[in-house]
Amino acid sequence: MKALVKYGQGPNMVELRDAPVPLVRPGTVLLEVKAAAVCGWDIEMWRHRMANPVTVPVVQGHEFCGVIAELGAGVTNWKKGDRIACETSALVCGKCFLCRQGDYQLCPDRKGFGYGVDGAFTRYVVVRAEILHALPPGLPYAEAALTEPFCVVHHALVDRITVKAGDRAVVIGPGPIGLIALQMAKLQGASRTLLVGTQGNQRRLQLAAEQGWADSTIMADHDETAAAVREFTGGQGADIVVDCAGNSAALLAALASVRRGGQIVKIGWGPKPFEHSLDELLRKSAALVGTFGHNWHNWESVLRLLTAKRLSAGPLISAVLPLSQWRQAFEMMESRKAIKVVLVPEE
Ligand SMILES: [Zn+2]
Ligand SMILES: [Zn+2]
Structure with a gap:
């Protein structure tokens, strides 16, 4: 089978290679991948700008779904042909206090598909039944x-x-995560949402407005964001700010935009240091919360919400391409011509 492999610790060291079909082990299933989406992390791995280390060689791809092709010993609650989505925590220890209390996405020994363990930009992948x-x-x-x-x-x-x-929720950064954050905030009862983007994001701002995800959009320099948010909230500031951009300017804009006693949640990664005072956070008695990954109940809830069309993934998919056209897919995402591109492995 063909697999998209990052084979070295340097930029552009990614290529399609022949790989053997992996062997199913006890407690796992062999999954035939039907679709795998390209993530910003895949682009960062391709260009070798990752926020986290990767082991090489590794098959990329962590956003995927498929059909069970083979069951390992001891797997009794699934059958061949079942259509499934698969979480990204490929390996966790199962013994630490975080694993035991259900926060296994925070397990210190966690290895994720596509950078710690072979992922899904290929035809078959082995995954834990859990x-x-x-x-x-x-x-x-x-x-x-x-x-x-x-x-x-x-x-x-x-x-x-x-x-x-x-x-009133403000989302900074109109990438896929930002566009989803608008939908989620509305679903939870946010009365109004504002999406902040910078130059080059016009089409995404437009999509968010057309879909009704954003009640208002601005293309703002991060300095201008606080003023726009004050206007949007009648001078009060945002109850919720979601930082999906990850750079210093975005966090600074979030600090300036959040209301007194409000909450900032930081989803976007950014390896550069933050060289500003955090006193504004104290002055406002605001919360700044980091977040990583997801666990069991998030998957069950999201699948139900997508199926009920309370959340919508379709408008985020710019193209569905065969795996052999991975380079085109990565370039489309890097140049922001595409929001999400989904790759389909070939026979
Ligand atoms: Zn991802
Ligand atoms: Zn653990």
Whole structure:
């Protein structure tokens, strides 16, 4: 089978290679990948700008779904042909206090698909039976492949902060995560949402407005954001700010935009240091919350919400391409011509 492999610790060291079909082990299943979405992390790995280390060689791809092709010994609650979505925590220890209390995404020994363990930009991948979720009938594979980024946002906005009905939410950064955050905030009862983007994001701002995800959009320099947010909230500041951009300017804008006693949740990664005072956070008695990953209930909830069309993945998919056109897919995402591209492995 063909597999998209990052083979070295340097930029552009990614290529399609022949790889053997992996062997199913006890407690795992062999999954035939039907669709795998390209994530910003995949681009960062390709260009070798990752916020976290990766082991090489490794098959990339962590946002995926498929059909069970083979069951390992001891797997009794699934059968061949089941359509499933799969979490990204490929390996966890299962013994530490975080694993035991259900926060296994924070396990210090966690290894994720696509950078710690071979991932899904290929035809077959071996996965633990514990992290499978049944795909509801009617949810197409391409959309189901986007379950993972929706779970990132579900965990951030449902588990990590409290969004109250009537809140005014500001989302900084109109990438896929930002566009999902708008949807999630609305679903939780935010009365109004504002999306902040910078130059080059016009089409995404437009999409968010057309879809009704954002009530207002601005293309603002981060300095201008606070003034725009004050206007948007009648001078009060935002109840919730979701930082999906990850750079210093975005966090500074979030600090300036949040209301006294409000909450900032930071989803976007950014390896550069933050060289500003955090006194504003104290002055406002605001919360700044980090978030990582997702766990079991996020997956079950998101799959139900996607199926019920309370959340929508379709408009985020700019193209579905065969795996052989991975380079084109990565370039489309890097140049922001695409929001999400889904890859389909070939026979
Ligand atoms: Zn991802
Ligand atoms: Zn653990």
